Amino acid sequence: MADERAGGASSPHGTGSRNRRRRRSHFGRYGSTSRHEDAAGRSFYAALDLGTNNCRLLIAHPTRDSFRVVDAFSRIVRLGEGLGRTRRLADAAMDRAVSALRVCAMKLAHRGGVRARLIATEAARAAENGGEFLARVKHESGLSLEIIDRETEARLAAYGCAPLLDPAAEGAILFDIGGGSSELALLGRAQTVDRGPPTAPMLAWVSLSMGVVSLAERHGGEAVSRETFESMVGEAVPLVEAFARAAKANGANNYHLLGTSGTVTTIAGVHLELPRYDRRQVDGVWLCAKEVNTVVERLLSTSYAERVAHPCIVAERADLVLAGCAIFEAIRRVCPFGRLRVADRGLREGMLVELMRADGVWAN
Numbered sequence: 001m002a003d004e005r006a007g008g009a010s011s012p013h014g015t016g017s018r019n020r021r022r023r024r025s026h027f028g029r030y031g032s033t034s035r036h037e038d039a040a041g042r043s044f045y046a047a048l049d050l051g052t053n054n055c056r057l058l059i060a061h062p063t064r065d066s067f068r069v070v071d072a073f074s075r076i077v078r079l080g081e082g083l084g085r086t087r088r089l090a091d092a093a094m095d096r097a098v099s100a101l102r103v104c105a106m107k108l109a110h111r112g113g114v115r116a117r118l119i120a121t122e123a124a125r126a127a128e129n130g131g132e133f134l135a136r137v138k139h140e141s142g143l144s145l146e147i148i149d150r151e152t153e154a155r156l157a158a159y160g161c162a163p164l165l166d167p168a169a170e171g172a173i174l175f176d177i178g179g180g181s182s183e184l185a186l187l188g189r190a191q192t193v194d195r196g197p198p199t200a201p202m203l204a205w206v207s208l209s210m211g212v213v214s215l216a217e218r219h220g221g222e223a224v225s226r227e228t229f230e231s232m233v234g235e236a237v238p239l240v241e242a243f244a245r246a247a248k249a250n251g252a253n254n255y256h257l258l259g260t261s262g263t264v265t266t267i268a269g270v271h272l273e274l275p276r277y278d279r280r281q282v283d284g285v286w287l288c289a290k291e292v293n294t295v296v297e298r299l300l301s302t303s304y305a306e307r308v309a310h311p312c313i314v315a316e317r318a319d320l321v322l323a324g325c326a327i328f329e330a331i332r333r334v335c336p337f338g339r340l341r342v343a344d345r346g347l348r349e350g351m352l353v354e355l356m357r358a359d360g361v362w363a364n
Contacts, residue, residue: 043361044070046116047351048104050145052080052123052179052213053262053320055100058348059111062361065195067352071107075100076316080123080180084214089127094136101141108143115359117351120145121153122180122211150207153347154183160350161260161343162200164284165190170254171200173335176346177261177324179213184240184331186247187258196362197353204247208239210327212263212320221319222304229300232326233333240334249335257335260343262317263324267295268342269312276311283344292332292340296325 042061049056059071077096079089108114124130124147134145148156157176165172167190176183188201219232244250268282271291299307299322307318356362 043359044111044114045352045355046108046111046114046118047348047355048101048116048118048143048145049347049351050077050079050097050101050118050120050124052083052121052181052211053078054179055079055097055104056348057104057107058352059107059114060352062356065362066197067356071111073100073104073107075103078179078213080126080211080213082217083123083127083180084217087127088129089123089133094133097133098137098140101137101143105141105143115355117355118143118145119148119347119351121148121347122178125149126180150181150183151205153181154185154205154207155202156350156354157183157260157346158185158187158200158202158350159353160346160348161258162187162190163197164258164341164343164345165198165200166256166339166341168254169256170252171203172256172258172341173249173252173331173337174258174260175328175331177259177263177327178211179320180209180211182208182211182261182327184208184243186249186252194357194362196357204243204249206239206243206246208236208243208327210236210239212324212327215326216320216323219323221323224300224322226300229322229326229329232323233329236327236330237333240330244334252335252337255335255337256339256341257331257337258341258343259328260346261324263321263328264340264342265344266312266317266321267292267325267328270295270298270310274312279344282342285342287340287342289332289336289338289340292328296329299325 044059044061046059053076055075055077057073058069060067060069077100079093079097081093082090124133138144158174161174171188174185174187185205186203188203190198190200192198215232219228265282268285269277271287272281274281304318307313308315313321
């Protein structure tokens with residue numbers, strides 16, 4: 001999903017303990033609430049996305065034709081660590097997630113009344129103890145999380161990324177490479193529906209039961225040979241081919257790729273040779289096939305230690321980035337469109353737009 005690395009990022013192993021005494025939250029209860037205005041008359045909205053790898057929060061207020069983010073939080077929690085083997089969320093992983101969610105709860109409480117949508121995706125969806133985990137989250141943080149289905153996940157990503165569609169193109173293949181699943185969608189042309197951000201029809205979609213965490217756990221993520229990389233690509237290609245056939249995307253003309261995930265934002269950061277990750281330079285950047293090839297080849301040639309040391313990868317992603325590149329490579333081989341637009345946005349932005357549009361903030 002979209003990548004928010006600044007502000008609150010920390011190691012997944014540096015927070016929480018299974019021996020920590022569990023406490024009831026004093027932050028109040030948050031789910032969808034009514035609109036609340038501050039002294040300046042601004043209404044605040046929030047979107048929280050708890051995925052297999054990350055916990056992310058955005059708080060924003062509407063502007064004339066979009067929205068302005070006033071607070072953000074992101075932390076790698078690896079909630080889905082080991083899930084592929086055990087089908088259960090591990091105690092340490094839940095501790096990390098709850099610790100991050102308590103920070104989110106404090107940020108929401110600081111803003112007062114906030115109209116919010118708080119979602120959990122593949123890890124909570126797939127785990128046998130997902131319901132128990134959400135009950136613990138509510139007890140300890142005050143947050144009521146909603147497990148969304150895969151179609152909703154794809155639709156929200158499309159809603160969030162629609163402003164980056166090339167208006168001269170017929171549409172795009174949107175892909176969101178997550179930790180436990182990956183969503184692909186065939187989008188039509190961007191459309192204006194009010195004064196707010198454009199939308200785009202989702203003509204076809206699929207959710208692949210494959211993400212960077214699950215793939216790296218099966219094949220290894222630290223020492224990745226070219227043979228291992230090709231094995232990962234080969235595992236993903238048939239899944240992407242099935243989508244392309246069903247969506248009739250193989251022969252599509254005047255389409256481009258539109259990627260939202262840590263994988264493509266990392267590729268963009270490496271390509272741009274950023275001294276540290278900068279969302280402002282990454283979001284919306286265009287890459288051609290040759291530029292992507294160069295970065296993937298460079299990553300395949302680096303050691304795990306070199307990936308850890310890279311400012312746009314760092315330790316939290318160093319064992320996952322090549323698994324993400326393998327899924328991306330499968331998409332590129334099946335849908336060899338020449339251009340990629342990188343989106344450091346996605347589910348959270350989609351939720352914000354949906355909430356604001358439902359309240360008529362951009363009505364003509």
